[in-house]
Amino acid sequence: MGDIILDVRNQKTAFVTARGMAQAVDGVSFTLERGRTLGVVGESGSGKSVLSRSIMRLLPSNALVPADSRVILNGRDLTRMTETELRRLRGPEVAIIFQDPMTSLNPVLTIGRQITEVLTFHMGLKRRAARDRAIELLRAVGLPQPDVRVDQYPHQLSGGMRQRVAIAIAIACEPDLLIADEPTTALDVTVQAEILDLLQRMVRDRNMAMILITHDMGVVAGRCDDVAVMYAGRIVEKAPVRDLFHHTRMPYTAALLASIPKITDPPHRKLDAIEGRPPDIINPPPGCPFAPRCLRADAGCDAEKPVLAGTSRHQWACLNPLGEEAPA
Amino acid sequence: MTAHTADGFLSLENLTVEYPLQSGRKVHAVTDFTARVRRGETLGLVGESGCGKSSAARAVMQLPRPTGGKVTLDGQDLTGLRGKALQQARRRFQMIFQDPIASLNPRMTIRDIVAAPLEIAGIGTKADRHVRVAEMLEMVGINADQAMERRPHEFSGGQCQRISIARALILQPDLLVCDEAVSALDVSVQAQVLNLLERLKTELGLTMLFISHDLAVVKHVSDRVAVMYLGRLCEVADAETIYRNPVHPYTRTLLSAVPEPDPDAPPRQVAVIPGELPSPVNPPSGCPFRTRCPRASEICAQQMPDLAPIAPGQMVACHHPHIDTP
Ligand SMILES: Nc1ncnc2c1ncn2[C@@H]1O[C@H](COP(=O)(O)OP(=O)(O)OP(=O)(O)O)[C@@H](O)[C@H]1O
Ligand SMILES: Nc1ncnc2c1ncn2[C@@H]1O[C@H](COP(=O)(O)OP(=O)(O)OP(=O)(O)O)[C@@H](O)[C@H]1O
Ligand code: SF4
Ligand SMILES: [Mg+2]
Ligand SMILES: [Mg+2]
Numbered sequence: 001m002g003d004i005i006l007d008v009r010n011q012k013t014a015f016v017t018a019r020g021m022a023q024a025v026d027g028v029s030f031t032l033e034r035g036r037t038l039g040v041v042g043e044s045g046s047g048k049s050v051l052s053r054s055i056m057r058l059l060p061s062n063a064l065v066p067a068d069s070r071v072i073l074n075g076r077d078l079t080r081m082t083e084t085e086l087r088r089l090r091g092p093e094v095a096i097i098f099q100d101p102m103t104s105l106n107p108v109l110t111i112g113r114q115i116t117e118v119l120t121f122h123m124g125l126k127r128r129a130a131r132d133r134a135i136e137l138l139r140a141v142g143l144p145q146p147d148v149r150v151d152q153y154p155h156q157l158s159g160g161m162r163q164r165v166a167i168a169i170a171i172a173c174e175p176d177l178l179i180a181d182e183p184t185t186a187l188d189v190t191v192q193a194e195i196l197d198l199l200q201r202m203v204r205d206r207n208m209a210m211i212l213i214t215h216d217m218g219v220v221a222g223r224c225d226d227v228a229v230m231y232a233g234r235i236v237e238k239a240p241v242r243d244l245f246h247h248t249r250m251p252y253t254a255a256l257l258a259s260i261p262k263i264t265d266p267p268h269r270k271l272d273a274i275e276g277r278p279p280d281i282i283n284p285p286p287g288c289p290f291a292p293r294c295l296r297a298d299a300g301c302d303a304e305k306p307v308l309a310g311t312s313r314h315q316w317a318c319l320n321p322l323g324e325e326a327p328a
Numbered sequence: 329m330t331a332h333t334a335d336g337f338l339s340l341e342n343l344t345v346e347y348p349l350q351s352g353r354k355v356h357a358v359t360d361f362t363a364r365v366r367r368g369e370t371l372g373l374v375g376e377s378g379c380g381k382s383s384a385a386r387a388v389m390q391l392p393r394p395t396g397g398k399v400t401l402d403g404q405d406l407t408g409l410r411g412k413a414l415q416q417a418r419r420r421f422q423m424i425f426q427d428p429i430a431s432l433n434p435r436m437t438i439r440d441i442v443a444a445p446l447e448i449a450g451i452g453t454k455a456d457r458h459v460r461v462a463e464m465l466e467m468v469g470i471n472a473d474q475a476m477e478r479r480p481h482e483f484s485g486g487q488c489q490r491i492s493i494a495r496a497l498i499l500q501p502d503l504l505v506c507d508e509a510v511s512a513l514d515v516s517v518q519a520q521v522l523n524l525l526e527r528l529k530t531e532l533g534l535t536m537l538f539i540s541h542d543l544a545v546v547k548h549v550s551d552r553v554a555v556m557y558l559g560r561l562c563e564v565a566d567a568e569t570i571y572r573n574p575v576h577p578y579t580r581t582l583l584s585a586v587p588e589p590d591p592d593a594p595p596r597q598v599a600v601i602p603g604e605l606p607s608p609v610n611p612p613s614g615c616p617f618r619t620r621c622p623r624a625s626e627i628c629a630q631q632m633p634d635l636a637p638i639a640p641g642q643m644v645a646c647h648h649p650h651i652d653t654p
Pocket of ligand 3: 576577578615616617618619621622623624625628633645646647648649
């Protein structure tokens with residue numbers, strides 16, 4: 001076994017809301033080794049961003065995490081750390097690229113200031129050196145005219161340019177673990193390819209690890225080693241990329257893969273959407289959360305919540321998994 | 329009917345968007361953008377990040393008014409409208425903005441956000457509006473009972489995106505401008521929303537300008553596709569045609585970089601374009617793509633290629649298009 005950098009154990013995150021407790025992350029456990037990229041996919045609202053914020057310990061004040069949830073990074077338990085300790089560690093040890101770049105950038109500071117602040121705080125660089133490094137980083141993420149852009153404000157950049165600034169900030173301190181939440185959705189495919197090349201190179205050369213949250217199955221197929229599929233706050237399937245695509249076990253994963261629009265299809269073909277909606281996370285059903293929408297569901301699925309089982313290589317949470325049909 | 333002669337329900341003539349800089353110079357975000365979109369047609373708009381897609385979209389919306397050129401919707405010149413008249417006309421065209429979370433007012437409840445266009449337009453009683461908001465939320469796959477009284481920060485990125493889609497559709501606009509409207513959605517919810525948009529298009533004749541970096545999605549919804557580079561159109565063609573036979577060197581590169589959802593796809597020699605997008609403050613002479621184009625010759629530096637028909641339903645702005653027939 002390789003060198004484990006991140007060990008998440010039974011992470012649960014709930015929000016106190018007017019309607020009751022919303023269980024956004026519902027018992028997620030996994031480990032991640034150095035040098036590897038874990039893709040995370042899943043239904044909108046399934047808890048991917050809340051899981052990343054939980055790992056970073058960056059949760060809003062209405063969030064509740066039980067005492068037995070653990071996040072162990074580089075052998076140290078983040079759940080036992082003070083806010084000051086965490087602040088020193090965010091950046092050099094773990095960094096995040098947030099999903100919505102506009103909300104994570106400060107609108108009244110130039111983008112140069114936002115990067116140099118990180119560099120002076122964590123890396124102890126002097127003003128001049130920090131500015132040079134900032135320009136270098138902006139160039140690395142493919143921002144055109146970095147020496148001009150460095151003095152601009154976020155609103156003067158296009159959506160994709162802002163996203164690249166957010167990436168530059170996240171990699172500024174060369175973190176051991178990078179959590180990238182939809183890092184390339186605002187980027188055209190050529191720039192996307194360049195950025196993913198850069199991140200992949202960092203993972204390989206610096207032996208870091210990456211969690212890549214994405215909706216783009218092309219990115220998952222081409223850039224990740226393993227994939228975790230989330231549904232209603234849980235990991236419902238996890239496997240190396242090829243196993244997940246070729247030996248899908250969980251029906252939700254299969255339905256997800258079936259709804260990808262294919263570039264080889266003619267225009268206006270009706271897409272195979274999954275009927276129905278994910279469950280209300282405030283009043284979840286007692287059984288499998290996917291059961292109401294699942295074509296393979298039977299009475300057992302409504303009664304019993306399946307747990308993640310399988311091999312150490314490939315796990316799934318399903319009572320009637322695909323690929324186990326009794327021989328005729 | 330070729331793209332050129334298509335009657336224009338939405339007609340953009342020489343649309344130009346410039347942003348003044350402190351230095352006194354200007355960012356040429358969009359230059360001479362001319363296009364016509366038929367009623368019920370979807371025009372896809374693609375291109376490198378920063379090439380001016382959102383600027384063009386906002387110019388169509390008169391948010392703000394373009395620096396130059398004309399936008400006509402159903403015979404009405406939007407660029408000439410002011411004050412009340414513009415407010416009135418706005419009911420007919422709506423936009424879904426690129427940053428889903430940032431475009432929703434964090435202090436408002438979801439109900440008030442989605443109801444706002446109705447309220448501004450003075451449509452219905454409070455109770456009517458409530459019913460309408462609930463319908464719209466359900467249509468985009470959000471449970472109305474659970475969502476109405478909550479605020480944007482309590483929702484995921486994709487949920488916020490669907491809320492802004494509901495807001496844009498509530499007035500049943502004739503024209504919908506979608507700026508990366510489905511990019512924060514997972515593929516199954518995306519399929520639901522795309523099927524919904526396709527249904528509105530066939531049932532209500534919704535006309536769309538559809539911006540996305542996902543070229544499979546663009547192909548899926550578009551009747552025609554326009555490709556932009558550094559503020560200008562470089563190729564416009566029927567969706568089938570442009571994916572089967574792109575003729576502009578930039579379109580070719582763009583299509584070759586699409587990641588395939590197949591782990592066994594051979595790692596492609598992705599044509600990463602050499603160099604960077606030139607500065608829109610100081611665009612190159614002649615063809616804007618020539619600084620990175622493998623086919624560029626002397627004339628490309630001297631003369632701007634015109635957007636001209638090259639085949640039925642296909643126009644290109646290039647001195648040396650790929651016309652090698654198979
Ligand atoms: N501050 C909050 N208060 C209450 N509920 C919240 C809060 N933040 C998130 N949620 C809820 O938690 C659930 C998980 O949200 P999360 O943002 O993790 O989804 P996601 O998987 O990242 O989705 P997407 O793909 O759309 O970004 C959602 O149902 C959301 O409504
Ligand atoms: N308010 C502004 N002031 C100055 N420059 C601006 C402003 N808004 C946009 N720009 C510039 O105009 C150009 C076009 O930006 P636009 O947002 O239209 O690009 P885009 O094609 O939508 O890109 P993306 O795909 O990244 O969203 C960019 O160079 C951008 O920096
Ligand atoms: S006009 Fe010349 S530079 Fe421009 S795309 Fe065509 S060949 Fe390339
Ligand atoms: Mg998210
Ligand atoms: Mg944009």
